[in-house]
Amino acid sequence: MYKYNEFDDAFLAERNAQFRAQVERRIDGSLTEDEFKPLRLMNGVYLQLHAYMLRVAVPYGTLNSAQMRTLALLAEKWDKGYGHFTTRQNIQYNWPKLRDIPDMLDALGEVGLHAIQTSGNTIRNTTADHFAGAAKDELTDPRPYAELIRQWSTDHPEFQFLGRKFKIAITGSPNDRAVIKAHDVGLQVVEQNGKTGFKVIVGGGLGRTPMIGQVLREFLPQADLLPYLESVLTVYNVLGRRDNKYKARIKITVSENGIDTYRAMTEEAFMAIRGQYDGTDQQLLEEIKTHFKAPEFRSGSTEAFDAAYSNDPVFRAWADTNLAAHRAEGHAIVTISIKAHGATPGDASAGQMRLMADLGEQYAYDELRISHQQNVILPHVHKNDLPALHAKLKAHGLATANVGLISDIIACPGMDYCALATARSIPVAQEIATRFDELKMEHDIGHLQIKISGCINACGHHHVAHIGILGLDRAGVENYQITLGGDATETAAIGTRTGPGFAYDEIVPAVERIVEVYMARREGAEETFLETYNRIGMEPFKAALYPEAQKKVA
Amino acid sequence: MARPFTPKVITANDLLEGDVIYFTAANTWTRNLSEAELITDEADAQLRLLDAEKQNIRIVGAYLADAKAGPNGPEPTHFREDFRRTGPSNYFHGKQEAEANV
Numbered sequence: 001m002y003k004y005n006e007f008d009d010a011f012l013a014e015r016n017a018q019f020r021a022q023v024e025r026r027i028d029g030s031l032t033e034d035e036f037k038p039l040r041l042m043n044g045v046y047l048q049l050h051a052y053m054l055r056v057a058v059p060y061g062t063l064n065s066a067q068m069r070t071l072a073l074l075a076e077k078w079d080k081g082y083g084h085f086t087t088r089q090n091i092q093y094n095w096p097k098l099r100d101i102p103d104m105l106d107a108l109g110e111v112g113l114h115a116i117q118t119s120g121n122t123i124r125n126t127t128a129d130h131f132a133g134a135a136k137d138e139l140t141d142p143r144p145y146a147e148l149i150r151q152w153s154t155d156h157p158e159f160q161f162l163g164r165k166f167k168i169a170i171t172g173s174p175n176d177r178a179v180i181k182a183h184d185v186g187l188q189v190v191e192q193n194g195k196t197g198f199k200v201i202v203g204g205g206l207g208r209t210p211m212i213g214q215v216l217r218e219f220l221p222q223a224d225l226l227p228y229l230e231s232v233l234t235v236y237n238v239l240g241r242r243d244n245k246y247k248a249r250i251k252i253t254v255s256e257n258g259i260d261t262y263r264a265m266t267e268e269a270f271m272a273i274r275g276q277y278d279g280t281d282q283q284l285l286e287e288i289k290t291h292f293k294a295p296e297f298r299s300g301s302t303e304a305f306d307a308a309y310s311n312d313p314v315f316r317a318w319a320d321t322n323l324a325a326h327r328a329e330g331h332a333i334v335t336i337s338i339k340a341h342g343a344t345p346g347d348a349s350a351g352q353m354r355l356m357a358d359l360g361e362q363y364a365y366d367e368l369r370i371s372h373q374q375n376v377i378l379p380h381v382h383k384n385d386l387p388a389l390h391a392k393l394k395a396h397g398l399a400t401a402n403v404g405l406i407s408d409i410i411a412c413p414g415m416d417y418c419a420l421a422t423a424r425s426i427p428v429a430q431e432i433a434t435r436f437d438e439l440k441m442e443h444d445i446g447h448l449q450i451k452i453s454g455c456i457n458a459c460g461h462h463h464v465a466h467i468g469i470l471g472l473d474r475a476g477v478e479n480y481q482i483t484l485g486g487d488a489t490e491t492a493a494i495g496t497r498t499g500p501g502f503a504y505d506e507i508v509p510a511v512e513r514i515v516e517v518y519m520a521r522r523e524g525a526e527e528t529f530l531e532t533y534n535r536i537g538m539e540p541f542k543a544a545l546y547p548e549a550q551k552k553v554a
Numbered sequence: 555m556a557r558p559f560t561p562k563v564i565t566a567n568d569l570l571e572g573d574v575i576y577f578t579a580a581n582t583w584t585r586n587l588s589e590a591e592l593i594t595d596e597a598d599a600q601l602r603l604l605d606a607e608k609q610n611i612r613i614v615g616a617y618l619a620d621a622k623a624g625p626n627g628p629e630p631t632h633f634r635e636d637f638r639r640t641g642p643s644n645y646f647h648g649k650q651e652a653e654a655n656v
Contacts, residue, residue: 027570029611047614049638050648052572080647095647098570344644415634416642426644476632 001064001367002147002291004112011155012109015116019043020102027099042122042160044115045101048419054093054101055118056108060128060146060170061089063368068357070111076350078104083353085338085346087372087410087461088167089127090118094417116154121162123153123233129171129178130371133294134333134379136325140189140196142172144289145225148281151288152226159233163240164248166233167205174490179372181213181492182206182464184250185232190219197221202232202262203254206458210494211251214259216266224270227277231269235262295365297328298382308387315390317443318401323386332386334364334378335371336393337400337408341437345411345429346374355396363389372461373410375403405442406450406515407433410461414454414471415478421454423471423478424504428452431508436515445515448529449488464488466530467514468495469507480507484514484541485533496538498545513544562599563590563628564606565638566616574638574649575613576628577606583613585649587639588627593618 004012019039026036040046044055056071063071071091075083078100079093086092096104108114117124126146133141149168153159159166169183180186186201198220204213220228239262240253247256254262308315324333336356338348348356356376360368363385364378371377381389393399402408409432412418414425429452436442451465455472462468468483479501486495502510515529517540522532533541542549564577565587575583576590584590593599599618606616619635621628630636641648 033610033614047567047572049634050573050641051567080645094642096572098572415637416644424643426642430644473634478633 001062002059002112002143002288008112009109012112012114015043015114015155016102016105016109019105023098023102038120041119042116043101043105044118045098046119046419048094048417049415050417051095052098052101053417054096054104054115055086056091056093056113056115057118057125058089058091058113058370059150060126060132060143061130061370061372062128062132062143063360063370064366065357065361065368067111067113068353068360068368070107070113072350072353072357073107074104075353082347082349084344084413085348085370085374085376087374087412087459088125089130089370089372090125091370092413094413120160121164121166123149123156123159123162123166123168126150126153127167127169127178127183127372129173129176130369130373130377131177131324131333131379132172132369133292134326134331135173135175135177136327137175138173138327139191140172141292141294142170142187142189144285144292145187145189145198145222146170147288147291148226148285149229151284152229152281158230158237162233162237163242164245164250166236166250168229176488176490176492177371179461179464179488179492180204181490182210182461182488183213185229186213187225192219195221198225200228200232203251203259204492205249205251206461206463207249208246208456208458209251210458210463211255212492212494213251214254216259216263223282224274226281227274228266228270231266231273234269234273235265239265294328295367295380297331297380299330300382300384302330302383304388305383305386308390312387314394314399314401315387318390318399319386321401321405321443322403326380328380330383332381332383334381334386334389335403336376336378336398337402338375338398339402339408339433340397340400341402341407342430342434344426345409348376352396352398355392355398359389359392373408375408402433402442404447404449406436406445406448407442408449409433410449410451410465412453412455412459414452414460418454420457421471422456422473423454423480425452425454425460425469425471428469428471428480428504428507432511435508435512441515441519444525445519446525446528448515448518450511451486461488462486463494464492465495466533467511469511472501474501478504480504480510482507482510482514482545484538485530487530498538498542499549500546510545514541517541517544559594559596559599560620560631561622561628562593562618563587563621564593564603564616565590565619565635566606566613569612569614572614577602577616581605581609583609585652586627587621587630587635588624590621590628592621592623592628
């Protein structure tokens with residue numbers, strides 16, 4: 001894990017002191033809201049429907065136990081006892097008071113966390129595979145590169161006033177868990193002739209014009225990462241549209257100018273910029289890499305795990321859904337679901353955060369991760385510790401065995417909190433999870449991702465869901481559109497709309513009908529929802545969703 | 555023919571607390587929609603909004619929101635304003651919580 005040096009500490013302390021003074025000047029009337037708003041946004045402070053909201057970055061999703069405890073402290077001391085983990089590896093506090101926010105930022109600074117560039121038209125928190133450094137299928141831990149990008153992009157003078165926000169995601173594995181094809185820039189660590197480098201994807205994004213990113217460079221040598229990224233951003237800064245907010249993202253720039261033009265301009269800029277890098281960034285990278293050395297994985301028997309797996313069906317169900325393959329012998333990656341049936345997706349109480357911090361310290365070499373799927377991960381757990389870990393999670397309501405299943409829903413805050421939302425998403429997620437828990441069907445249904453956004457901006461990633469739900473305002477009433485067949489992995493795809501939307505009280509039954517079609521038509525339990533959809537297409541689902549329309553056709 | 559004017563209230567967020575507030579006929583701010591001034595004249599609406607914005611040192615983002623007259627004062631016509639005067643639906647937080655504690 002990266003540890004701040006003196007420079008980092010001093011930079012953050014100074015920045016927090018500046019913001020404290022800005023808050024005071026707003027309160028005493030020296031600054032108008034128009035002057036203050038860009039300043040607060042640069043520091044992650046939004047004004048939402050019912051209160052201010054503070055968005056704190058969890059850099060590339062990695063935390064240690066001390067940081068997690070500080071997140072708990074913020075929730076308890078300055079909020080209403082909980083925090084909300086988002087789809088971009090951030091945590092949001094929904095109820096801070098303006099005067100308290102500088103204190104919250106100072107507390108975060110003490111453990112090397114901040115809220116800088118979690119908002120505004122800047123380079124946002126670089127997100128990473130939440131299994132980074134642990135996954136069996138991983139080539140290289142991408143987090144040192146993510147940290148390098150964080151340091152380069154934080155307060156970068158050229159990229160503080162981009163045409164629009166800019167999001168980078170990185171993975172070190174061929175199996176994409178970081179949705180890199182739906183980011184402005186996606187980076188995948190690859191190897192060519194024994195050398196490490198990146199496949200660079202550009203122009204992906206969700207929102208009102210969802211697009212899958214395209215390959216800008218098949219292989220970028222690792223040493224060229226920063227000059228090349230700088231070239232991509234420089235071209236965007238010049239070419240990107242500033243006349244229309246809805247056409248300002250790089251996906252539009254790339255699609256309007258064509259990937260070949262964008263590539264040619266990037267390469268041209270790169271020729272000029274590369275010479276400005278004198279190797280200091282590579283020295284820094286080598287230093288950063290020392291912070292991310294894998295722990296000394298212990299060895300030993302897995303007898304306790306094997307016994308619990310054979311004898312305890314509750315443990316077995318949890319192990320089957322919530323564990324992933326670890327690269328070290330005898331270890332597993334544990335996903336702690338913070339999606340108990342009926343609970344708000346992504347919300348964790350201060351008590352739960354503290355417990356997870358304790359468990360991370362005790363069982364996971366002091367590491368935790370936050371996933372874009374709004375769960376918490378203990379990346380390195382020896383299998384023999386799993387029965388004890390599971391027992392503790394169970395005692396605190398954190399042992400829900402639903403990772404990857406229909407109740408493991410991504411949902412944005414929606415109209416319950418967000419000033420931009422057009423409809424609610426949280427209660428829809430709660431009701432779907434509760435309904436399928438009552439039906440006791442979800443383990444039988446298997447892998448199925450539902451993602452819900454409360455407006456067209458698509459924070460809930462609905463376009464890349466197997467079943468996507470988009471909440472809209474139709475003539476003053478909440479209305480929900482459904483898309484099917486989206487895919488958030490390396491085979492990324494945008495889902496297709498089923499047809500007219502559904503009223504609030506019709507959306508859960510509609511999802512149920514979709515699942516019924518899948519269960520009736522799948523070729524055995526091995527065929528996932530997405531596979532069945534890709535095989536049989538939209539029509540059977542439409543027929544179940546819109547029986548009246550079918551009658552008219554007949 | 556011009557469309558009939560939908561009555562309005564002026565609403566904003568409190569600078570320090572961040573919570574939802576409404577402008578009253580007495581040029582003060584209240585946390586209860588029912589105590590807000592219901593503006594029924596289109597010509598008055600913009601002028602009253604200017605009055606409200608004179609207090610920008612204590613408030614953020616004042617705007618005119620559709621409302622209707624109810625037995626106990628103004629009521630929202632749209633679900634967004636209904637959530638703003640109540641609180642989120644997943645927890646008993648916000649105004650609903652404050653009212654319960656009165």
